Amino acid sequence: MNQDLAPTTEAVYKLIQELNKLPGIGPKSAQRLTYYLLRAPEEQAKLLADAIVSVRQKTRLCPVCFNVTDSNPCLICRNQQRDRNKICIVEQPQDILALEHTGIYKGLYHVLHGAISPTEGVGTDDIRIKELLERLQGSSVDEVILATNPNLEGEQTAMYLQRLILPLGIRVTRLARGLPFGTELEYADDVTLTRAIEGRQEF
Ligand SMILES: [Zn+2]
Numbered sequence: 001m002n003q004d005l006a007p008t009t010e011a012v013y014k015l016i017q018e019l020n021k022l023p024g025i026g027p028k029s030a031q032r033l034t035y036y037l038l039r040a041p042e043e044q045a046k047l048l049a050d051a052i053v054s055v056r057q058k059t060r061l062c063p064v065c066f067n068v069t070d071s072n073p074c075l076i077c078r079n080q081q082r083d084r085n086k087i088c089i090v091e092q093p094q095d096i097l098a099l100e101h102t103g104i105y106k107g108l109y110h111v112l113h114g115a116i117s118p119t120e121g122v123g124t125d126d127i128r129i130k131e132l133l134e135r136l137q138g139s140s141v142d143e144v145i146l147a148t149n150p151n152l153e154g155e156q157t158a159m160y161l162q163r164l165i166l167p168l169g170i171r172v173t174r175l176a177r178g179l180p181f182g183t184e185l186e187y188a189d190d191v192t193l194t195r196a197i198e199g200r201q202e203f
Helices: 010-020 027-039 042-057 093-102 129-136 152-168 190-198
Strands: 083-090 107-111 143-146 171-174
Touching (some): 027 042, 083 129, 093 107, 152 171
Parallel strands (some): 143 171
């Protein structure tokens, strides 16, 4: 084995450790990626490093919907072609990507950045609920679509939001039950998601 690539090298060890912290990357994958990057053209490794730095420097959260954006407000909030009377509530920015990919929903969004989870210590004040209520007060919104994940935390969050939003005189709907329980929105396929949006029901 080439001594330069021995896993005892501190720089190598450090990269393996950092990659291992990423979701879905176990120790084996972290090792594989590290050795791949060691052998790849230097330019490729540099492009990856630059992309990581610039995604943090050049993006922020939209002050209206809390989607990840590089413009203020984000392109969706800014788009006058979208139906401004509908707001779809999602847990994470990547859920917007999944829903946008279906092309069927033309309203606005609100990203909670999490779901209520007493077991993980996430309370109602830890996600963007206050901002949602402020946004709804005195707005022209006539329907809120609860698109939190079809799992325990997502259901709890949806029920909590429903209790807060219904008294405002706004229709509250929930994505149809076509989504299997326990899954996450971002992994749902287009057909299932399209059906879930079209078949949304009063909640
Ligand atoms: Zn926005």
